[in-house]
Amino acid sequence: MPEEKGKEKPKVREILDKLVAAVAGAYWQLGLGFMGWQTVAPAIRSGILSPLDRAFTATYRYRNATAANVARLWVHGLIGTSDFVTYLKNLGFDDTAIAIIVNYYAFDKYEELAKEKIDRLEIDYKIKRDRLKEEIDFLEDVLSLALGYTKTPEKRHRWRLKEYEELLKLGPDKIRDLLVKTRKELEDLERSWEETKANIRYFMDSDLITRVWKDVPAIRIEWYGITEFLKPTAVPAPPVAPPPKVKPPVAALPTVPYVPPAKPPVKPPAAPIKTARIISPTPGSNIKVGSNWVVRFAYELESPNFIEFRVRWSIDLKADKYDPFVKEILKNFPVRKVATCVYEVSDWIVAGDPSRSKGEAGIGYFNIPKELAGRKLTIAISVRGKGTEKLVVASADYNIVG
Numbered sequence: 001m002p003e004e005k006g007k008e009k010p011k012v013r014e015i016l017d018k019l020v021a022a023v024a025g026a027y028w029q030l031g032l033g034f035m036g037w038q039t040v041a042p043a044i045r046s047g048i049l050s051p052l053d054r055a056f057t058a059t060y061r062y063r064n065a066t067a068a069n070v071a072r073l074w075v076h077g078l079i080g081t082s083d084f085v086t087y088l089k090n091l092g093f094d095d096t097a098i099a100i101i102v103n104y105y106a107f108d109k110y111e112e113l114a115k116e117k118i119d120r121l122e123i124d125y126k127i128k129r130d131r132l133k134e135e136i137d138f139l140e141d142v143l144s145l146a147l148g149y150t151k152t153p154e155k156r157h158r159w160r161l162k163e164y165e166e167l168l169k170l171g172p173d174k175i176r177d178l179l180v181k182t183r184k185e186l187e188d189l190e191r192s193w194e195e196t197k198a199n200i201r202y203f204m205d206s207d208l209i210t211r212v213w214k215d216v217p218a219i220r221i222e223w224y225g226i227t228e229f230l231k232p233t234a235v236p237a238p239p240v241a242p243p244p245k246v247k248p249p250v251a252a253l254p255t256v257p258y259v260p261p262a263k264p265p266v267k268p269p270a271a272p273i274k275t276a277r278i279i280s281p282t283p284g285s286n287i288k289v290g291s292n293w294v295v296r297f298a299y300e301l302e303s304p305n306f307i308e309f310r311v312r313w314s315i316d317l318k319a320d321k322y323d324p325f326v327k328e329i330l331k332n333f334p335v336r337k338v339a340t341c342v343y344e345v346s347d348w349i350v351a352g353d354p355s356r357s358k359g360e361a362g363i364g365y366f367n368i369p370k371e372l373a374g375r376k377l378t379i380a381i382s383v384r385g386k387g388t389e390k391l392v393v394a395s396a397d398y399n400i401v402g
Contacts, residue, residue: 067091071105075112081215099217110212114200117208125193132186139179146172191275198380198393271305271357276383276394279360283396287377289370296362297381297394304357306386308348311363313379315372315400350386373402
């Protein structure tokens with residue numbers, strides 16, 4: 001009997017092992033472990049992990065502001081350049097990356113300062129412009145009286161009756177000269193203002209450039225191993241053996257009549273630009289969306305020659321940063337900022353008559369999409385005499401209507 005019991009124990013153990021193996025196989029084959037984890041995981045994640053994550057995040061606060069957040073503070077002058085650079089270092093950027101990031105946002109900082117400077121200068125410009133316009137209107141009324149076209153001064157100028165009397169004593173010719181002189185002052189003022197505004201907008205203001213880039217680190221990119229290629233050691237090339245001498249067959253030379261060389265064309269002297277102004281469409285007018293129109297301008301050179309020009313136009317989109325229609329339009333244009341849609345003819349276009357110093361020129365037809373109705377359009381044309389460096393910028397503002 002004891003011997004039989006001893007033989008039964010291994011059999012029972014073998015049966016139990018097989019049963020355990022069968023249960024384990026069913027456990028893995030039916031995916032009971034995965035199903036059990038999927039059942040328990042939501043409860044563990046919602047009841048334990050998420051509250052722990054919120055508690056640790058609120059306690060240790062390890063997240064930092066992004067480089068873009070701090071860059072906006074620097075652009076608007078709320079922090080200095082050294083603080084901006086220090087923060088970028090704390091975020092882990094190396095010197096090359098810091099120089100690239102700071103120089104990238106320096107253009108936005110320049111544009112903010114440029115807009116502020118233009119707004120300040122525009123106040124003085126409008127005061128001078130309105131004063132000259134009032135003087136022109138007054139002189140036109142005086143000239144009308146001197147020529148007998150009217151009998152009484154206009155109501156808005158009757159407080160200047162003494163000036164009326166003094167000017168009428170000078171005669172129509174003197175009054176006309178004063179009127180022409182005042183109109184010329186107004187034209188010079190408007191041209192000077194447009195040039196000043198263009199210089200500030202297009203990164204040609206030395207004061208703003210000094211203010212923005214004074215402490216900005218210079219970009220210096222050095223890739224691994226590139227230095228030895230930038231400064232190669234000059235090694236003289238081995239002398240080349242001369243080719244073997246071969247006597248070519250002698251052939252009779254054909255007789256060719258002598259033709260004197262042509263005289264080189266006479267290059268016209270350089271003619272710097274004097275003035276340029278947009279004449280079509282009329283500055284300040286309305287432009288209808290979907291219509292075709294051409295930009296034309298008048299110019300004058302110091303002597304007859306060709307001109308070179310290029311056109312830049314921009315549309316203010318500041319109120320539509322998240323407008324889906326505007327975003328679709330922006331895909332077709334090079335854009336530096338979300339607030340402005342800019343299109344520029346980068347190549348210089350040659351135009352004009354080499355026998356004249358005055359003339360008109362233009363470029364293409366433009367079709368503005370209807371989604372841009374109600375916005376402001378600014379056109380700037382840079383003009384110069386061919387082969388010269390002096391530039392004159394003619395610009396005008398327009399209203400886009402539906």
